Amino acid sequence: MKYFLILLLPLLLSCQEAQEISPNLDVPAWAHDAIWYQIFTERFRNGDPVNDPTLHDIEGSWPFLTPEGWAPTRWTQDWYRQEDWAEETGEPFYRTVQMRRYGGDLQGVLDRLDYLATLGVTALYFNPINDSPSLHKYDARSYRHVDRNFGPDPRGDEAIAAAEDPVDADTWQWTAADSLFLVVVDEAHQRGMRVIMDYSWNHTGSTFWAWKDVLEKQQASEYASWYDIASFDDPATPDTNEFYYHGWVGVKTLPETREVGTGGETRGVFEGTLDPLFAQHVYNVTRRWMDPNGDGDPSDGIDGFRLDVAESVPFGFWRDFRRFVRGINPEAYLVGEVWWTAFPHHMTDPAPWLQGDIFDAVMNYRWYMPTRSFFAQTPPFLSATDYVAHLDSVERGFGPTFRKAMMNLAASHDTPRIGTSLYNGGLYKYQKNPRGNPEFKVDRPDARTDEIRLMVLLQQFTYPGAPHIWMGDEVGMWGGDDPDPRKPLVWSDLTYEDETTHPFGLARRHDKVAPDTALFAVYKRLIALRKQHMRLLVDGDLHYLVADDARRLLAYERVLGDARAIVLFNASDEAHEVTIPATDGAYAEVFPDRSPAALSPEANTIMIAPRTGKLWIKE
Numbered sequence: 001m002k003y004f005l006i007l008l009l010p011l012l013l014s015c016q017e018a019q020e021i022s023p024n025l026d027v028p029a030w031a032h033d034a035i036w037y038q039i040f041t042e043r044f045r046n047g048d049p050v051n052d053p054t055l056h057d058i059e060g061s062w063p064f065l066t067p068e069g070w071a072p073t074r075w076t077q078d079w080y081r082q083e084d085w086a087e088e089t090g091e092p093f094y095r096t097v098q099m100r101r102y103g104g105d106l107q108g109v110l111d112r113l114d115y116l117a118t119l120g121v122t123a124l125y126f127n128p129i130n131d132s133p134s135l136h137k138y139d140a141r142s143y144r145h146v147d148r149n150f151g152p153d154p155r156g157d158e159a160i161a162a163a164e165d166p167v168d169a170d171t172w173q174w175t176a177a178d179s180l181f182l183v184v185v186d187e188a189h190q191r192g193m194r195v196i197m198d199y200s201w202n203h204t205g206s207t208f209w210a211w212k213d214v215l216e217k218q219q220a221s222e223y224a225s226w227y228d229i230a231s232f233d234d235p236a237t238p239d240t241n242e243f244y245y246h247g248w249v250g251v252k253t254l255p256e257t258r259e260v261g262t263g264g265e266t267r268g269v270f271e272g273t274l275d276p277l278f279a280q281h282v283y284n285v286t287r288r289w290m291d292p293n294g295d296g297d298p299s300d301g302i303d304g305f306r307l308d309v310a311e312s313v314p315f316g317f318w319r320d321f322r323r324f325v326r327g328i329n330p331e332a333y334l335v336g337e338v339w340w341t342a343f344p345h346h347m348t349d350p351a352p353w354l355q356g357d358i359f360d361a362v363m364n365y366r367w368y369m370p371t372r373s374f375f376a377q378t379p380p381f382l383s384a385t386d387y388v389a390h391l392d393s394v395e396r397g398f399g400p401t402f403r404k405a406m407m408n409l410a411a412s413h414d415t416p417r418i419g420t421s422l423y424n425g426g427l428y429k430y431q432k433n434p435r436g437n438p439e440f441k442v443d444r445p446d447a448r449t450d451e452i453r454l455m456v457l458l459q460q461f462t463y464p465g466a467p468h469i470w471m472g473d474e475v476g477m478w479g480g481d482d483p484d485p486r487k488p489l490v491w492s493d494l495t496y497e498d499e500t501t502h503p504f505g506l507a508r509r510h511d512k513v514a515p516d517t518a519l520f521a522v523y524k525r526l527i528a529l530r531k532q533h534m535r536l537l538v539d540g541d542l543h544y545l546v547a548d549d550a551r552r553l554l555a556y557e558r559v560l561g562d563a564r565a566i567v568l569f570n571a572s573d574e575a576h577e578v579t580i581p582a583t584d585g586a587y588a589e590v591f592p593d594r595s596p597a598a599l600s601p602e603a604n605t606i607m608i609a610p611r612t613g614k615l616w617i618k619e
Contacts, residue, residue, distance in 0.1 A: 027360040028331040030194060030303075031405040032538050034123035035527050036468035037116055040413050041126065041150055042101065042135050043488045044471060045108025046075055052103035053149045060141075060207040061133035062253055063095050073100045075488050076513075079479070080442070080501035093503040094435055094483070101135060102488045106150045106180045113187055119474060119520070120527030123194040123466075125306055125335075127413055129181065131161070132205055135486070136413070138308060139205025139253055143285045144172055151177025166209045169284040174292075182292055185302060196333060197289060200308035201274065201282055201317070203247070203254040211255050218243065226278040228256045248309065259314050268341075269352045272314035279317065283324055290328045298329035310336030310359070311348055318358040335407050338362045344430035351397025364406040364465055365415075366394040369428050372410075374554075375455045375571050376422045383549040384571075400464075404538055408465035410456060411473055417485050418470075419445035420478045422452050433480030434503050442502060444478055444511040451611035454522060455569050458591060458613040461526040462537055462558065462567045474523040476516030490515050522592075529590060533617060536563045551576045553608075566599065566616045570608040579605040587616035 046052070052072045069085040077083075086096035106129075116124070128137035131145045145161055148154040157175035165171040174182075185195050204211055210223035218224070218232040233243040248254040262272030273279065287294075290301040305325070310318070318336075325332045336359040338350045347369065350362040370390035373382040382390060395403055410418040416432045423445035424432065431437040445453075460467050472489050479485045490496065496513035530537050540558035545566070547554055552572035558565040566587055570576055580599065589595035591614065599606070599616045608614065 026356075027401045027405045028304075028333050030331065031123075031333045031360055031466060032401075033534055034194065034405075034466040035121050035530065036123045036125055036407055036409075036466055037119070037121040038125045038409075038412060038468065038470050039109060039127065040104075040136075040471060040486060041106065041109060041129055041147075042104040042137075043486055044104045045112050045489060045491065046103040046105060047107030047109070047111045048105050048152055049103060051105055051107075051149050051152055051154050053101040053154075057149055057154060058099065058101065058133045060205070060253075061135075061139065062098055063091070065089055065091070065096070065099055067099075070099070072103045075102055076494050076496040078497040078499050078501050079484070079487050080499070080503045081497070097483050098135065101149075103149075104488065106146070106177065106184055107152070110180070110184050110187060113184075113191060113193075116193070117191045119469075119524055120531065121469070122192060123196070123303075124188055125196050125407075125468075126198060128198045128200070128308075130199070131157075131177075133207055134205070138200050138203075139207070140200070141205055141207045142166070142209060143199065143204075143281070144169075144288060145175050146177035146181045148175070148177055151175060151180045153177075167281065169288070172288070182300070186300065189299070194303040194333070196304040196306055196335070197302050198306040198308060199285075201257065201321075202309045202312045203256045206253045206255060208255075223277075225275050226257055228258045248312070256312075261316070262314055265314075267312050268348070270314055271316055273316040273320065274314065279320070282321070286321075286325060287328060290325065290332065298332075301329070303329070303331070304333030304335070304360075306363070307334065307336045307359070310353065310362075311338050315352075315358065318353070322358060333361075333405070334359045335361045335363060335405075339365060344427045349397065354398035354402040361402060361405040361407055361466075363412070363468075364394075364408045367391070367406070367408045367463070367465060368410050370394070371456055371459060372421060372428060375459075375569070376425065376449075376452050377571075378425045379427050384547040384552060384554045385549055387554065388544055388547055395464075403464050404466070406465040407468045408460055408463065409468035409470065410460060411470040411485065412468075413470070413486055414482055415485065416480045417478050418456065418473050419449055419453055419476065420480055420484075422456070423449040423478075424480070429481060433482075433484050434506075438504070438506070440480060442480065442484075443499070443509040444476075448611065450519075452571075453519075454592070455571065455611065455613040457522065457526055458567065458615060459569070461530050462565060462615060464538075464542060467527075467530065469523065474520050476519045492517075525591065529615070529617075533563070533565065533619070536560045536565055536617075536619075540565070545581050546578060548578070551578075553578050555580055562619070564618045567613065568606075568608060568616075569613045570610055573610045575607055575609050577605060577607050585618045587618040589614060590617050591615040 055070050067085040067089050129146050130140045131142040131147045132140050148157040153176040157177050160173050160175050188195050210226055213223050214221040228246040230244040231242050233241050246256045248256055257278055258275045259272050262270050291298045292301050336353055338348050338353055341348045347366050353359045370387055372378055374387035424441055434440045475490055477490055479487055492515050499511045502508045536558055540560035543557050545555040545557055553570055555568040586598035586600045588598055
């Protein structure tokens with residue numbers, strides 16, 4: 001009977017509005033109000049130099065070099081300048097940069113939680129912190145432990161992990177890094193911040209303990225069923241290795257986990273599940289972080305998960321995973337990475353994942369792609385009415401409770417930073433660093449880009465969906481696509497080398513590296529406005545007032561009862577006079593200025609400067 005109900009659930013859900021589904025499947029209300037900040041721990045802050053990685057710690061990570069003299073890179077070094085050890089390898093920048101470690105750790109996060117509180121952040125999304133040899137941690141060495149170099153005792157943590165039975169959760173201990181992460185969670189909660197962790201159940205790393213057992217024992221390994229293995233080595237042919245397996249997008253350091261009952265489908269909307277023994281391990285890891293002391297009260301645990309490459313995991317597993325997670329914490333938030341159907345033109349429609357039985361939201365790159373096109377005039381060069389139509393189209397197929405919880409992001413660890421993205425134009429994410437485009441601009445974005453960025457941010461913080469900040473964007477950091485958006489964070493108490501180097505030795509402008517305090521103030525102001533008018537800007541209806549293609553003007557209002565907000569943009573290069581149909585009462589300008597001049601039915605024609613956005617509020 002249970003399995004019949006599981007199969008029937010999607011049909012039942014399709015007959016209901018998303019907001020009418022059972023309470024156990026509702027989107028947590030806190031996710032609607034979240035101000036997200038994404039932390040890539042290795043590049044956030046080095047709070048404890050004693051735990052910095054060694055070559056031993058990064059063994060098994062690409063590009064598998066062991067240069068003599070290797071050491072963690074100085075936090076303040078010019079990004080494109082190679083270290084002495086890197087130059088001695090004779091390898092190019094984009095190869096040796098993957099070996100860099102800066103020593104960012106959880107003590108660094110703990111030391112700067114008040115910085116995030118001052119900014120106004122209410123939710124933290126951690127890129128993977130599971131133990132791993134790489135800088136990005138998607139190649140897990142262990143799911144159950146925090147990376148040894150993120151805590152105060154790397155060698156002690158390594159010994160603890162080695163003494164455990166990795167399958168038997170009853171033998172798992174708390175390492176020093178694990179315990180420090182729980183302190184971070186507690187301190188974040190005390191500051192009113194939620195915390196989610198990033199995991200990939202689609203693959204492990206090649207140094208993962210179960211995969212190493214498979215490599216040694218082949219089909220005799222008790223973990224062989226965990227992985228998508230096409231053929232094993234035949235010991236009768238000592239000169240040939242027939243062992244063949246599938247790595248994520250062909251990357252052999254990321255062996256894929258095995259899917260069951262999929263009918264041959266491996267991506268997109270497809271049924272099936274994961275190997276049951278592997279799934280049980282996933283559930284044990286999940287429970288560990290959601291209820292650390294096992295007392296049935298999840299308040300000491302994390303508040304949800306960001307799920308990597310979610311479109312490559314079967315729907316059956318995701319439904320089971322949601323039920324398991326919600327059984328521990330009914331208020332847990334699940335956000336999936338559902339991205340490309342055909343790069344670089346078509347993104348995947350996330351609606352099938354947002355029907356109440358899988359995720360609460362996805363990383364909403366589909367919001368940023370048309371937003372960038374309209375404000376920065378990048379392909380496909382959207383007009384105002386085109387932009388409205390594109391925004392409408394990306395929100396079809398799922399209810400308003402999911403729209404309000406979407407993680408609306410302008411940049412991440414996987415994309416160019418917002419300033420660099422707007423500055424370079426062209427297709428989104430296509431040839432967006434010097435490797436693919438020798439004319440790519442690696443320098444600090446110009447003043448025109450700064451104006452465009454302010455319009456994008458105003459739209460982000462006044463539009464349905466939860467605003468997301470990729471760490472460092474709030475202080476004006478720049479950089480192209482991976483690995484260039486992963487520079488170490490720029491802090492005001494550190495003195496940085498000027499950026500003078502180009503990765504291919506080309507001429508470039510020399511740029512001073514320091515926090516953009518004016519931009520930080522803009523982020524802080526927009527966050528404060530969203531919080532001050534939270535119900536209006538989160539729950540209010542959205543109506544478009546102006547969409548003038550010829551003059552590139554756009555205006556919309558948010559309406560909730562008697563409260564109203566009007567947002568106006570001039571995305572053109574000329575000043576324009578515009579009449580806004582303000583319905584009733586006086587609207588005070590609150591961004592970019594706190595202007596005494598009000599917008600009202602009697603005074604609703606204004607002159608707006610080029611590349612400018614304005615926000616008025618009436619309550």
